[in-house]
Amino acid sequence: MKPICIIFLSCLTLVSAYGQPEITQSDSVTVTTDTLPPRSAIRKGRLATVIATESALYLGSMAYLQFVWYNGDKRVPFEFYNDTGGYLQVDKFGHAYGAYLESYLGYHALRWAGVSKGKALLYGATLGFVLQAPIEIWDGLYEGWGFSWGDIGANAFGTSLFLVQEHLFDEQRIKYKFSFAASPYARQANGYLGTTSLGQVFNDYNGHTYWLSMSLNRIIQSPKIPAWLCVSVGYSANGMFGEFKNLSYYAGASIPETQRYRQFLLSLDVDWTKIKTRSRFLNRLFKSMFMLKLPFPAIELNSKGQFRTYGLYY
Structure with a gap:
């Protein structure tokens, strides 16, 4: 998991802290209530903040990769790299974790802005996979790295873990x-x-x-x-x-x-x-x-x- 992903997550956490559904307690059982406004009540100021923040962080992360992370690495024809067994799969757990967090934060940031659940799932809950995929492609273009299907699979798992639970249960049970x-x-x-x-x-x-x-x-x-x-x-x-x-x-x-x-x-x-x-x-x-x-x-x-x-x- 690239360091820039941690920077992105830390910043977006500040937005997501305002965007989670209310939690109520009843007889020791937690109930999630979706009290956010309907699609017609989108809060344009908040939505603009979310879009601007995510765009700036994404562009910043791409610039970081090009000018810092891959600095000095030789560009090569697109190549693949099978690192599935690397670090006893701890690295893959890290990829899934990063994708899960980005999807979690992207979804809740859009809900905080008043976006409907369906569109927030489509554009926010898929954010982990969408953000990570270009990074994996860049890996395939630099010597010493390589495009990894294992990384893609881990990213997909992390995003799916969030998206499926939110779609079925309106909460993250796991x-x-x-x-x-x-x-x-x-x-x-x-x-x-x-x-x-x-x-x-x-x-x-x-x-x-x-x-x-x-x-x-x-x-x-x-x-x-x-x-x-x-x-x-x-x-x-x-x-x-x-x-x-x-x-x-x-x-x-x-x-x-x-x-x-x-x-x-x-x-x-x-x-x-x-x-x-x-x-x-x-x-x-x-x-x-x-x-x-x-x-x-x-x-x-x-x-x-x-x-x-x-x-x-x-």
């Missing part, structure tokens, strides 16, 4: 979330996994965990379970000093030998969008945190056959 914790491998990689905290977020896939989070009350129906309490299943991987196999040497120094392995996790979580307070600021803040997994105790089963428990997993 939310796609992300958590990050700096891994010990970054200190051993001689800069290969990033030299700064921000660089490690983008380059150290060992610190990435992707989650699917659902309200526990939908699984165990009980008035004693608050609607905001969720159960989450997560995926991560560790021991990675390279895309397909580990490097043994980088930047003039050796890298210790490690075993690459997958991690499957089970944890609890909080659905921030279902927490209501009397503070308008907190309500907006919680809405904007929909994509973040809260640190909680967790259990892990990994591909090395190990079973682990965590007092607090980030």
